[in-house]
Amino acid sequence: MSAAQSNLSIQDEISAAILQILNQAQSQLNCEIPGELTLDRPKNREHGDYATSIALALAKPSGQPPRKIAEIIVAGLSRRADIAAVEIAGAGFVNITLATASQGGVISNILAAGKQFGHGNKLNGVAINLEFISANPTGPLHLGHTRWAAVGDALGRVLAAAGAKVVREFYVNDRGVQMDKFGASLQAVALAQARPEDGYHGAYIAELATEVIAKSPKIMELSGDEQLSAFRDLGYELQLAQQKEVLDKFGTHFDVWFSEKSLYENNFFTHCQEVLKSKGHVFEEAGAIWLRTTDFGDDKDRVMVKSDGSMAYFASDSAYYISKRERGFEICIYMLGADHHGYTGRLKALAACNGDDPEYNVHVLIGQMVKIMEGGEEVKLSKRAGTIITLEELVEKVGVDAARYTLIRYPVDTPMVMDVDILRSRTNENPVYYVQYAHARICAVLRNASDVGIKFGSEQIHPDLLVHERERELIGVLGEFPRVVAGAAELREPHRVARYVEELAGVYHRFYSDCRVLPLGDETPSELHSARATLCLATAQVISNGLELLGVSAPEKM
RNA sequence: GCGCCUGUAGCUCAGUCGGAUAGAGCAACCGCCUUCUAAGCGGUAGGCCGCAGGUUCGAUUCCUGCCAGGCGCACCA
Known part of the structure; x- marks a missing residue:
């Protein structure tokens, strides 16, 4: 420390x-x-x-x-x-x-801590598994995933800043019915046949099939099931790689890409079943194996192994949870779309069946829907994916910073509308520019200060000179940052950081208009100039630290 | 029917583990660039915080009921 x-x-x-x-x-x-x-x-x-x-x-x-x-x-x-x-x-x-003089402590703390300012120890050492997006590898990432890509990543940064040991995890559904339908759709397109009714119909399927064939031309010589699984496996690889690439460009990185399939390797699932059984909540009925989640408030019991011997989806959920706990995670955070909010009950009940405290060990965040507007109308069509807007397309329209920032600045339980026209605009309407502009503005002032030979830095704080109302206000807001970060981590609400940074930018802009930083004309540089420049320096640091937690850049020039 | 989320200014939304006069941006109106980035700043106007009860010294915030909208309730994934 x-x-x-x-x-x-x-x-x-x-x-x-x-x-x-x-x-x-x-x-x-x-x-x-x-x-x-x-x-x-x-x-x-x-x-x-x-x-x-x-x-x-x-x-x-x-x-x-x-x-x-x-x-x-x-x-x-x-x-x-x-x-x-x-x-x-x-x-x-x-x-x-x-007392005016006692305000200096904030500034000196900021300058001393630098990039670490705002970091704390509220969650020191707590091992947190943060699972988000977890999209099926059967198509491109869409708007809903994009919200999580931004919010989940920011939450990971915020939790880490609070001292937690965070592992970001993407759960890959690489087995099961959806994968088979995906493979069948690719194969159908390649053979110029009609795709299965319940298969995948996006335009990207055709592109993917072409890529698969290009990569492995011999696939066309295979027949039947062999060809089907070849399409499925190769298509999966390409699609997953595409998702990874898009997320990488978006600035969202995962520590673990967890394969659902791996839950069934080395008898791990059998082991999980034994664990749950030993705690007394597993039973058999009508030829199926169930978990009695109703013991802990779920509305119905859940099937793990179906009567035909195949695995229900909940089998994977259970094994995955146990894997997380056995890997040492104290808190498992799940970020789900609103259409999956029904999972909350069974996930919490699952934890309870495992002998855990569902209120502490499991935290489920439900993200409401995202709509996108352009030219005053809702955008619904996407050329690539057929009916959905992809993460890639959103970034093409507005850029990474605007997309991330906008997605993060609302609480996840608010349904939100992104207006492309506003996100492209460079005005007060567009908060990401408002904040970035404040940072760029400070950098410009500090460049000028250096040119004119104004000294600034930790030796130049002079707190007793900072008596202007705007200076007081700015210093007060700067001092709030660590508390805001800690609160955002504790409540799992990274949007608080965005709102804070907007407030800080506003307070800075007001300070800037009322308090001249640099000497005018032939005015002699004074300690007040140095003190104000130092205050600017501290402000830039905090804005930059805040934006860093959101994964948004803090430009020095705009 | 049961469950989750939402309802705050004309619009888009913050705020709410109870606190003093409920905030921001946009839209409207009036101002501020002869010296630091006007992508900015100041001012005016705009509110039964969905409705009705309850708890409290105090409720937009907590509880109950109701109304409106969104989303879920598979041996699907």
Whole structure:
């Protein structure tokens, strides 16, 4: 841990101090004091830099009037040199205004920690399996997958920033009925026959079949089932490679591509079945083998092995979960589309059948639908895939940064509409440019500062000079970043980082218009110029760190 | 029928492990480039936070019911 990380922020110090004061007043209060207290940043700036409503919350249990408790806090805090004012407001809010000089700590922490600023230890050492996309390797990735490609990747970064040991995993459904239909569709096209009714009908099938033949011309000499499985296997390889390539260009990388087929190798499935059986929730009925998930709230029991001896999909789900747990993952995060939300119950029940705590060990995120608009109309058709818009096409239309950013900035349970025209625009309407522009703008200012010989950096903080309202505001928002990252990780909501970075960009733009950074004309460079340039430097660092967590670039010029 | 998600400004959406006057962008109107990136900034206007109850000192946030929309309820994957 670096020195900067071990430094408590001023905010943490004050909340710890308040808790200490309350604990010391235990005899008067005679009630339980919470173990943790977070200071809020009040919406209204007249309410100071930080505020707490703890006095109101403790009024009831302690039987004391809230203002009296507030007075105890005020008395305890007023001696501190880093606080300029502590006031009681309203029914019993305690409003705290920092001493100007104490604001420097934030800036120096940012500069010292650099790219690590914002990283924390809330999830230190927790092994998390993050499974997302897991599209069938039978076609290109579409819009729904794209949402997960962006959000899942960002969530992985955010969790890692909170200290978790994250493994990103893509589950490849490389066996089963869908694969067979896929192979049959390829074969049919190659033989110029009609594709099976329930097969794959996208235009990409024809392209794939051509590629398969080009790669392995002898395939046409094979016959029947042999040819079918050759088409299936080669088509699968090519399609999976295509998915990997597209994701790579999108900036989403996986640590593990987990093969469903592998669950049935080396008797692993049999082993899983034994494990579940030993916990007492497996039973046989009507010739099939079931897991009694209704023991744990599922609406019906689930078949693992069908009466004809073949594997139901849930067999793989079960084995896969057990594999994750046996590989040492404490928390398994599943990111599913809204059309699969019915899985939640059985996945949680499965964990419970395995003796786990479904509330802790399993976390299911449900992503709502994504629509795409262009020219005021919903885009529905795709030349390549027949009926769906692919990840590739979206990126062609708007670019990686705009696509990723937009997909991440909404909570996943909000159905969202992407407007291509807005994503291509370069205005306030397009938040990704708004944020990137702030970063580029700072870089320009700092280039100019160097040209003019203004010094900036950790030796040039001069916090006591930063008294302008806009400077105060900016410093306050910068200090929130670690808390935002920790919250995003804990709640599995990376969009919080995007919203934060937008707020920060806004606060910076306002600072920029009101506070001249560089000397005007023949003005002599002063410490204030240095202090402001240093503040700019710290802001650029935080914007860049925030965008990094989203997998979006922070350009130095635009 | 049962279950999950959603309902906040004219539009697209934040906010909600209960807190002070509910936010942003767009659209409308009025301003700001003779010196740092105007892809920017300031201002005006715009709200029964779906409806009705309940818990609370305090509810857009928690609970219940209802209304509206989306999506699911296979020995399919």
